[in-house]
Amino acid sequence: MTLENYNKLKESASIVLVGYKSTGEEFNALVKYKLSNNELKFEEEEQNIIIKSDIQPPKEFIDNLKKQLPIRIYKSDNIKINQSISEQKIIIEAKEFEQSDLDTIINITKALLEEQKLPFIFAIGINFSISYELDYKLKLFNEQINQIANWEQNKGFQIIIPLEEGSNILATYRIEKISERTNENNEKIRTYTTGVNFNYNLPKDKNLDNITMFIDKLYEYYKQFIEANEKIQQIGQVPND
Numbered sequence: 001m002t003l004e005n006y007n008k009l010k011e012s013a014s015i016v017l018v019g020y021k022s023t024g025e026e027f028n029a030l031v032k033y034k035l036s037n038n039e040l041k042f043e044e045e046e047q048n049i050i051i052k053s054d055i056q057p058p059k060e061f062i063d064n065l066k067k068q069l070p071i072r073i074y075k076s077d078n079i080k081i082n083q084s085i086s087e088q089k090i091i092i093e094a095k096e097f098e099q100s101d102l103d104t105i106i107n108i109t110k111a112l113l114e115e116q117k118l119p120f121i122f123a124i125g126i127n128f129s130i131s132y133e134l135d136y137k138l139k140l141f142n143e144q145i146n147q148i149a150n151w152e153q154n155k156g157f158q159i160i161i162p163l164e165e166g167s168n169i170l171a172t173y174r175i176e177k178i179s180e181r182t183n184e185n186n187e188k189i190r191t192y193t194t195g196v197n198f199n200y201n202l203p204k205d206k207n208l209d210n211i212t213m214f215i216d217k218l219y220e221y222y223k224q225f226i227e228a229n230e231k232i233q234q235i236g237q238v239p240n241d
Contacts, residue, residue: 007133009191013102013222014093015109015215016125020083020117024072027083027090031074035081035108042081045073079104088120102218109215113208122202124211126218128225129195131178132233135187139236140175155179168201169214175232194229196221 022030028044036042072083079101082091092108094101113121140159145151158176165171178191198221200214 009131009133010096011130012093012095012128013097013105013218014091014125014127015105015218016092016123016127017090017109017112017121018123018125019088019121020090020112021088021120022083022085022117024083024085027072030112031081034111035074036076040076040079040104042074042076042079045075045080079108081108102222106215106218110212113211115208118206118208118211121206121211124200124202124214126198126200126215126221127196128222129193130229131191131193133189133191134233135183135189136237137188137190138175138177138192138233140232165198168203170199170201172197172199173228194225194232196225196228 031042031044071085074081074083078095078097080091080093080095082093083089084091090112092105092112094105154177156177156179158174161173161175163171163173174193174195174197176193176195178193180188180190183189200211202211
């Protein structure tokens with residue numbers, strides 16, 4: 001079977017640092033003076049603050065309040081950096097990416113990995129997600145699933161598959177049916193999302209070398225993800241002669 005009927009809708013890749021301690025103002029300076037350059041110009045994304053009051057507070061109050069937000073978001077074209085201060089988490093994401101974008105999120109991650117931050121970081125994730133439409137059904141369940149009342153009218157489902165990838169590394173795949181519709185030819189078109197998280201729980205003897213080795217496997221993991229997604233789309237389908 002080939003994937004001729006495969007219609008990709010959107011795709012994303014990201015690297016997540018968990019345990020990254022930094023205040024909003026510290027990270028803002030880091031983005032401005034270290035991560036921004038001639039090719040990348042990160043700007044903080046404006047976040048709406050709704051004040052439920054008949055009295056409009058002064059602009060200085062709003063500006064100060066924004067500095068205290070638990071989440072800071074920075075964008076440069078299709079690269080986004082999300083800082084969650086309360087969760088001590090940094091997400092570097094590229095959507096609808098080219099190879100240069102993957103190089104960019106790798107380089108940004110490496111730039112953030114400073115020795116003084118290393119003791120607090122306890123996990124790193126490499127994530128990929130792809131949404132697509134198919135004009136056939138993914139056959140991921142035993143046919144007896146139809147015994148569940150109204151199964152044929154299901155609005156969606158999600159399957160989580162954790163796989164041991166290697167020492168301290170767990171690959172968790174997510175297969176999700178998002179929706180279905182009927183096209184002009186009265187055919188059912190289903191929208192699915194396949195995602196994966198390669199999670200590296202850092203060992204006690206963590207160092208920048210073993211972390212860098214994991215990050216540098218991003219392309220290898222992406223290839224693995226694409227191959228796995230193609231196999232997922234073929235499950236239960238009859239091969240063409």
